[in-house]
Amino acid sequence: MNDKRTRWMIFVIVALMLPASAYGRQGRFKLGELVPQERIQQVLLSRDQWRPWPKWSERQAWEGLPAEVRKDLIVGGEAYLGYDWPALPATLFLEFARNGNRSRYEREHFARRSALTALAIAECVEGKGRFLDDVANGVWALCEESFWGVPAHIGAQKAGSGLPDYDEPIVDLFAAETSESLAWTSYLLGERLDTVSPLIRRRIALEIDRRILTPCLERDFGWMGFRGGRVNNWNPWCNSNWLVSALLIEPDEGRRVAAVAKIVRSLDHFLDAYEDDGGCDEGPGYWGRAGASLYDCLELLHSASDGAIDVYDRSLVQEIGRYIYRVHIADRYFVNFADASARVGIAASLVYRYGKSIGDEKLMAFGAHAFAESGGMAEAFEGKPGYGIGRYLAEIFGAAEIERANAYAPLVRDVWMDGIQVMTARDREGSTKGLYLAAKGGHNAESHNHNDVGNFIVYVDGKPVIIDIGVETYSRKTFSSQRYEIWTMQSAYHSLPTIDGVMQAPGSQFAARDVRYKSDDRMAQLRLDIAGAYPEQAHLKSWVRTITLNRGREVTVVEDYALTQPVGQITLSLLTPCRAEVRKPGQILLSPPDVNAASAQVTYDAATLAATIEVIDVEDGRLRSVWPEQIARILLTAKKPALKDTWTFKIEPTNP
Known part of the structure; x- marks a missing residue:
């Protein structure tokens, strides 16, 4: 076995996992039991029926956004008109294996994705076709990448660390993130992309299937939890992006239902890893991709089932949400045990929506407070494109509501x-x-x-x-x-x-x-x-x-x-x-x-x-x-x- 791969596996098992006795909670609700595959088949909306956000063609919704939001989103896209998409050469990818540096590759990798998000959203807002060619360039650039993830995560492949093996697609955090962004781009712009070339959406679907949908159905990656061991934030983070990809892109309804059912069963392993208090041992910086990504998954399931899949009344789900204000100290300072930073920027809109879903006024107010502290609607979208489109859409269409909400930091004693x-x-x-x-x-x-x-x-x-x-x-x-x-x-x-x-x-x-x-x-x-x-x-x-x-x-x-x-x-x-x-x-x-x-x-x-x-x-x-x-x-x-x-x-x- 490759020595580097062996070390990587040992660390994952020893440094990040708990013994089997620490999970598999007695008396806990199980998503997989509440919504088994048969139930999912009954309640899941078809691709044509599910409309989570307005598409480009629904002009009234996009043109009805607050003027300052529209302005900032268009300006954000203009920054990338004629964008020179950064190169990702083999030698840059190899830096991690050669000298341990992961930052230089990741900087260019994430820059590509932030650019695509800004361009796609700007086109939806303006609706005049001005950004379409650059969107097409971005989609094509991402589809041409040999691996959608980052070098630090490639050690899971049989070939070990180094360059990615094209014949063995590995689903890591950022391969799944890329799939999510491309899936939303295809959904939002739809036939508008066809005016550039009808092959663009076909290419998106082909690459998402080859890299994400089929591997996730046919293989059990470690983050899924089916191999045993305690999972961490990778589980809901990857699952949320796989879920978007399956719901928006998978053309076969049988496979689509099977994917959702496997995701639901996988999420049970994440919930099993949590104590009843909902505490995130990874720290508040990771809560944004642990408990918050669980919420992403639950919201997608709720929306795609027209509300039939709803577990927001479950105590554990509520406690996981409340964790984030319970470890808040002051301003942007949070309790930072483990790898978490002492200063954290929280996903304000998501925190507000999580609070709304579980009926927690303090959590809602904390999200609204974070939104106001970041400049409110006047500054929320000024030069701040994320590299994931899904959460960005929720922020855009929820800005007016959170701006009006009661805002304060709970500062629990x-x-x-x-x-x-x-x-x-x-x-x-x-x-x-x-x-x-x-x-x-x-x-x-x-x-x-x-x-x-x-x-x-x-x-x-x-x-x-x-x-x-x-x-x-x-x-x-x-x-x-x-x-x-x-x-x-x-x-x-x-x-x-x-x-x-x-x-x-x-x-x-x-x-x-x-x-x-x-x-x-x-x-x-x-x-x-x-x-x-x-x-x-x-x-x-x-x-x-x-x-x-x-x-x-x-x-x-x-x-x-x-x-x-x-x-x-x-x-x-x-x-x-x-x-x-x-x-x-x-x-x-x-x-x-x-x-x-x-x-x-x-x-x-x-x-x-x-x-x-x-x-x-x-x-x-x-x-x-x-x-x-x-x-x-x-x-x-x-x-x-x-x-x-x-x-x-x-x-x-x-x-x-």
Whole structure:
């Protein structure tokens, strides 16, 4: 077997999957049982009957869009008139296999798709044929690509990494996305494309069938969940795009029904992977293609069955939607455990619609709030074409409604998701003022896992003070057997202890023990034993960490540990984007990089712990989009590590 393919498979199994005992929930509803293939055959609208959005020919709908929306969409298309479609040569594709770089190919790949979206939508809005030739060029350029996906995902083919094997179509995230965009382009413009050439729509249908429809029906790709193992955001993301492609393009009604039925069964594997609390262990940045893509699927099923397939009253579906406002901190800051970024731009229209579908006023208001914060209808479509057309259509035709909606950020005071063992707490409901704390238990085989059992973050007045830095720009190393060689994945660069250089280890067996949560009007607290997250070389008998938000006062962390034998060094790490200064033994002042005065301080027992400050240069582009040029790593080191001890340190605002 190809070595690269073997490493890729090992990582998918070990780093991203849970053991079989963690899923297959008892008593859960099953989409496949609620709507078996026989039921789908009865309720599914035919291709001719299903009209999810107005086609180009339905001029009243397109010309009835708000004037500012129409203007921005036409200007967006004009930017691509006469577009020089970027080349995707073999050597650019090979960069991932040769040096691990995936960004340069992806930049050109996604640019092509964003251009097609902008051109197709502009033609629908204006309706004069001015954009048609460029749309045709874009469609043809995509159809001529050997592989619609990206180099980082080609390792699933029998030939392994390198160039794509034309004879073995692999359905990855972006092959499915491309299919969705082409399917919508064919649906929207229809006979208008025939005026350029009747072969264009035929080519779209042929390529979608060869690359997506037939392979997905005949093969069980790993993301589908039929092979076992825990699926992640790939499942609803790929399924949503396959579903669009089948509903819009598949000419054979029998195969069309079979595709929908298989998608429904596959989605059950995604739902089975979720705890009842609806928590997304991949983090809020991935919720946009996890829970949100589940919603894409459910909306397509609801629409294509004329409402007959409706599971919005199911608790799990509702909880998955609510997750996104439960982990919101302030502005664009979200709780960012795992690979998620601390700053997230949410799909405002989708969040609003999800809330509307499940009858959740807070979720609707949060979507409307995000829409308003992004500039509202006046700016929502200004130079912002997505590369997927389906969600874009919903944004376009829903803009007027969301503009009028009640908009606010719920800013929930307390959240405890016991399934994924994540807590969040703030001083008071509905306000970003004061302290905010988030902490986690869990295990070290979560999706997009970092070795971070027991990690916590702290914000003051909506600004980060103690952080989880997130993840660097993805490379070949990120999803390989070398993942935990990357510093951002290691427990030593989270709010966690390191014992004689021994950090936490990856795997589901490395988990929190005896996890307890409680909250009231005065405090919120997470208590857990994190010793189980460390290998035997750490010589830990127990490490009970108690993290408490005392509302309006401070965050207190109590470390109560016991070793099985003496060790030479124990160090606690804290990362901060602030300037950190040891003002005196026992006190570290934290000053935001753009403010002269300190906003918080860390206090500790100077008789027991010694503090040092490391400065880390932030050079990666993905991290720099969130954090300043430098962050500080605070190291609290035990002066004389005892076999058993209790330490306490606090994070508190300087102006509570």
